[in-house]
Amino acid sequence: MPLVDGSTELFGIIGNPVRHSLSPVMHNAAFTLMGMNRLYVPMEAADIGQAMSGLRALGFKGVSITVPHKEAVIPFLDEIDPVAEKIGAVNTLLLRKEGQRTVVRGFNTDWIGANAALAAAKINLQKSRILVAGAGGAAKAVGFGLVQAGAEVVITNRTTESGKELATWLGCEFVSSEDIAWVSADVFINTTSVGMKPDLNGIVVPSSILPQFSAVMDIVYAPLETRLLREAKAAGCRTIDGLAMLLYQGAEQFRIWTGLTAPELIMRTALEEELRRRAIK
Ligand code: ATR
Secondary structure (H helix, E strand, O other): OOOOOOOOEEEEEEEOOOOOOOHHHHHHHHHHHOOOOEEEEEEEOOOHHHHHHHHHHHOOOEEEEOOOOOOOOHHHOOEEOHHHHHHOOOOEEEEEEEOOEEEEEEEOOHHHHHHHHHHHOOOOHHHOEEEEEOOOHHHHHHHHHHHHOOOEEEEEEOOHHHHHHHHHHHOOEEEEHHHHHHOOOOEEEEOOOOOOOOOOOOOOOOHHHHHHOOEEEEOOOOOOOOHHHHHHHHOOOEEEOHHHHHHHHHHHHHHHHHOOOOOHHHHHHHHHHHHHHHHHO
């Protein structure tokens, strides 16, 4: 935890609920390592409009936005990054002073986090066909990033209507759960909450389809090894856990807030230590 004094600059995360968030541990580890007098705090807020007034009034410098506010925050911004506008979701705020006025700009780093997690696992997105499960906000950001990077994307979702809607938005293929056995792809990504604690036995696709993939990525990080990743490993696939996307989206936030490259190793170590601490609590 950084030393806090009268000139400490404030950062944080707004969500509802937010007490489970790993972002404070990750960002405070980075600020401390870099010798920055900055503090990152969790802030639970039901009303995003009121929370935004609070941030402006209190002089916050940078904020993460999480569920359920990623879309609802947009009307309260002064500026929005064009990609975040296109995705329709903001997970990062940068606040700056212009005279007496505070200007709040919104960004989306989720899609960058997903692409960076895949790149770190040496996956060439331009040459990959990727099956993505889910059609919610996470699937939208991940799918957008993949298409942007030149991957061929296929969407599957429990509910056909929303799955088809996302596939149309992305300009890609949709396959229903019933037809999933016939799909071929190089990489599989789960963007749903299936497999997340306490649903430890949950798996979003039948494990019989896993052997065809060279890599399988899960955005769920509690537990770190989901049933999907355990069975993917057993099927011989490379696996990318949910901490990877969390880490790389956070690394991009750090870059937006500081202009510096994030200390990724220390951030990943802090995340793993915190997950271990929670597991034994
Ligand atoms: P987020 O914004 O975090 O992505 P969301 O918008 O609620 O969350 O989307 C959740 C996604 O997980 C959806 O694609 C949802 O499928 P439906 O569209 O059919 O609701 C998917 N999902 C959640 N629980 C699921 C389950 N038990 N089995 C299959 N898919 C599930």
